[in-house]
Amino acid sequence: MGLALAMIGTSTASAQPVSIKNPAAFVATLKAMGYAPGPLTNVETAPEVIVQIGGFGSTLRLAGCDAGTNCDYMTLILSFNDVVNPPMHWVQEMNDEFDLLRVGINENGQLYLFGAYVVEGLPQSELRRIFDYWSADTAAVGQEAVEGGYATKK
Structure with a gap:
């Protein structure tokens, strides 16, 4: 009985709606x-x-805000400081492969990932799913960079 009650509490928490207002x-x-x-x-x-999402420090920015409140959507941004100036053809391949992300090169020449998400009112379980996909895609792009020889050795 205790396990069943604990599971009800967990599902109730994950069903709570997310608000970024x-x-x-x-x-x-x-x-x-x-x-x-x-x-x-x-x-x-x-x-x-x-x-920290899946071990990756990501910038979570709220956007479409009115003086810092009542925000419309969130973005996730991550730069790889060990992947500098990868070839554009490879960056485009990553954009084609990971269609829920924008992959690019920032002003410092670092590979970056960007995603925008409307999360207002979603259950917490769906926000967690977004973070899980972000983590998996971040790891996969990083692995592709290593396998392609675009990551520098530290």
């Missing part, structure tokens, strides 16, 4: 879900936080 409350939701977000920054414009 209040960025501080959203960060509290991330903490409650077991993620370890850093401090909230840029709170007056486009609030953002560094969050």
